[in-house]
Amino acid sequence: MRWVDDNSLLIWEQLREHLYLALIPMVLGLLISVPLGYVATRYSWLANPLVALGGVLYSLPSIALFIVLPALIGTKVLSAANIIIALTIYAVSLLIRNVIDGLRSVPEEVLQAAVSVGYGTLRRVMTIDLPIAVPVIFAGLRVVTVANISMVSVGAIIGIGGLGELFTLGFQQDFLTPIVVGVVLSLALALLADVALVGLQRVLTPWARVNTPKEA
Amino acid sequence: MIEFESVTKQYPDGTVAVDTLSLRIPSNEITVFVGPSGCGKTTSLRMINRTIERTSGRISIDGEDINAGDPVTLRRGIGYVIQHAGLFPHKTVVDNVATVPKLLGWDKRKTRATAMELLERVGLDPKLAERYPAQLSGGQQQRVGVARALAADPKIMLMDEPFSAVDPVVRHQLQEELLRLQRDIGKTIVFVTHDIDEAIKLGDNVAVLRVGGKLAQFAPPAELLAKPADEFVEGFIGQDRGYRALTFVTAENLPLGPVPADLAIGADGKPAGWRKDGDTLPVGAVFQRGDSLRAAMDSVLTSPIGQGVCVDEAGKPVGVIDYTGLTGVLRP
Ligand SMILES: Nc1ncnc2c1ncn2[C@@H]1O[C@H](COP(=O)(O)OP(=O)(O)OP(=O)(O)O)[C@@H](O)[C@H]1O
Numbered sequence A: 001m002r003w004v005d006d007n008s009l010l011i012w013e014q015l016r017e018h019l020y021l022a023l024i025p026m027v028l029g030l031l032i033s034v035p036l037g038y039v040a041t042r043y044s045w046l047a048n049p050l051v052a053l054g055g056v057l058y059s060l061p062s063i064a065l066f067i068v069l070p071a072l073i074g075t076k077v078l079s080a081a082n083i084i085i086a087l088t089i090y091a092v093s094l095l096i097r098n099v100i101d102g103l104r105s106v107p108e109e110v111l112q113a114a115v116s117v118g119y120g121t122l123r124r125v126m127t128i129d130l131p132i133a134v135p136v137i138f139a140g141l142r143v144v145t146v147a148n149i150s151m152v153s154v155g156a157i158i159g160i161g162g163l164g165e166l167f168t169l170g171f172q173q174d175f176l177t178p179i180v181v182g183v184v185l186s187l188a189l190a191l192l193a194d195v196a197l198v199g200l201q202r203v204l205t206p207w208a209r210v211n212t213p214k215e216a
Numbered sequence B: 001m002i003e004f005e006s007v008t009k010q011y012p013d014g015t016v017a018v019d020t021l022s023l024r025i026p027s028n029e030i031t032v033f034v035g036p037s038g039c040g041k042t043t044s045l046r047m048i049n050r051t052i053e054r055t056s057g058r059i060s061i062d063g064e065d066i067n068a069g070d071p072v073t074l075r076r077g078i079g080y081v082i083q084h085a086g087l088f089p090h091k092t093v094v095d096n097v098a099t100v101p102k103l104l105g106w107d108k109r110k111t112r113a114t115a116m117e118l119l120e121r122v123g124l125d126p127k128l129a130e131r132y133p134a135q136l137s138g139g140q141q142q143r144v145g146v147a148r149a150l151a152a153d154p155k156i157m158l159m160d161e162p163f164s165a166v167d168p169v170v171r172h173q174l175q176e177e178l179l180r181l182q183r184d185i186g187k188t189i190v191f192v193t194h195d196i197d198e199a200i201k202l203g204d205n206v207a208v209l210r211v212g213g214k215l216a217q218f219a220p221p222a223e224l225l226a227k228p229a230d231e232f233v234e235g236f237i238g239q240d241r242g243y244r245a246l247t248f249v250t251a252e253n254l255p256l257g258p259v260p261a262d263l264a265i266g267a268d269g270k271p272a273g274w275r276k277d278g279d280t281l282p283v284g285a286v287f288q289r290g291d292s293l294r295a296a297m298d299s300v301l302t303s304p305i306g307q308g309v310c311v312d313e314a315g316k317p318v319g320v321i322d323y324t325g326l327t328g329v330l331r332p
C-alpha cells in the first residue's frame, strides 16, 4: 500500500492515459463504421465483403499491429497514434457488422413511411434509422469498449500502454504490487465503462423497454 | 384532381407493373384501386407521391405535373397510410402524429395541440398519447397512422391496404370511421385494396385493375355492379354481385305494414322480441328507412318469423316488411 501512496500521481496518470487510449478509438470507430455501414446497406453487395474484411482484421494479433503500423504509416514507434489507430481498426472491424445489422433491423414499412411523409435522406438516417438501430449497435459498442480497454495494456510492450505500463514496471522491478494495481484498475475501468454504456443505452431507448401490447 | 395520362412503370428487371394507365381521380372523394395481387395497385399509388418514379407518361395534381417540384416537398403535402401503419417505434404516439408538422417547422405548441386534437378525431383516447406504438393494438396503430397522415392537413391522402392486417370486426369499425371522417374533412383519398367488398363500401369511384397494370373499369360502385365492363370485372366482383348491388338501392320505397301486436316493446320503446306460442324470440336485425335494401333484406332473413322491423332514429318500430313485400320491390 505504501507503493500506491507514493505513486498515486503515476497511477492516476496511467489511468487517464488508459481511458483516453481506449475511448478515442471507440468514438472514432463509431464515426467511421456508421457511414460505412450505411453505405453498405445502400449498396448491399458491399455488406458481406466488409463484414468479412472486418473479421480478418479483427483476427490480427494486436501486438503485430502495434509493431507493424509505424512502418506502414510512418508514425514514430513511440507514438500514441499507433495504439489509437490500431484500436480504431479493431473497433471498426467489430462495429461494422453491428451497424449493418442494426440498420437492417429497421422495418421496411418504417423506412417506407419515413420517405413517404417527406424525410430527406440525411434527416431520416439521423432521426429514424440510427435511433432504431441503437440497441444492436450498442451491443457491438460494449464488446469493443471492453476489448479496447484490455488491449490498451498490450501497448505497454511498445512503451505506451496506460495501466499496462504498471505491468512493465512490476516485471522490471520484480515487484507484484504495481501488477496487481494495474489488473484491478483495468478490470474496474472495463466494468465501469460497460455500466456507463448500458446506462446510456437505457436513456437513448426508452421505447425498447415498454411492456407487452395492450388489447384494443 | 389527380390525373394519370398514359402512365407506364417498368421496373429495372423488365416487369411492366403499370401499363399506359389513364385515369382522372376527382377531388374530395374516395377513389379505390382494386384488383388481384400484383396488378400494380401499390405501384400506381406510390407514383403519386414519387416514392416510385414513373417510366413514362404524366401525372398531375390540379393540372400541375408532380415532377415540376421537389419530391420531398410534394410528399409533405400528401398524407400516406400503409398496411402495418409503419409507425416509428421509437417515437411516442403523439410524436408520431406530429411528424409532418415538425418536418414543416410548425411551432411546438401548435404542433402538439394539432396532434392531440387529431388523436381524438380518429377515435383514440388522449391518454394513449405518451405510449409507444408497441403498446397499442393493431387497430389503434392504424388509427395513429391515419392521424399522422392527416396532421398537416394535406389535400390528398394515399392509403395502401390500411385495414387489411386487422381482424374483420376492427376492419369494419375502421371503415365506418373513415367514412364518417371523410364526411367532415372531404379529402381526395386514393385507397388501395384487393378486397372488392371494401372497394364497394368505401369508394365513390372504383378503378379495377387487371394484372399487367391495365385499367379494366373505372366507375362508381353501383355502376360497376350493374354493368361490369367485361368478364374479368364480372369474375372479380364475384358471384353475388346482384345481391351486393342492393347496397345501392334505398329501402325508402318499401311498402311497410303496420307493427303487429306480436312484437313486444321494451321499456325504452325499442322492439324487445317476437311473442310466439308463449315464448319470446329475438327480434333479429332491424333497419331504418334511409338504409339500403340489403339491410332490409338482412332484417327479414334474420327475423325468426320472416318479418323485418323498420325503426326510426330513436330505435322505435315504425313498420314491418316480409318476403312478399321485398320481392315486390326487387322485381319492379
Ligand atoms: N421493386 C420492384 N422490382 C421489380 N418488380 C416489382 C417491384 N415492385 C413490384 N414489382 C412487380 O410489379 C408488379 C406490381 O406490383 P405492385 O406491388 O404494384 O402490385 P399490387 O397490386 O400492389 O399487389 P398486392 O395486392 O400484392 O400488394 C408485380 O408483378 C410485382 O412483382
Ligand SMILES: [Mg+2]
Pocket (backbone or CB within 6 Å): B041, B042, B043
Ligand atoms: Mg400492394
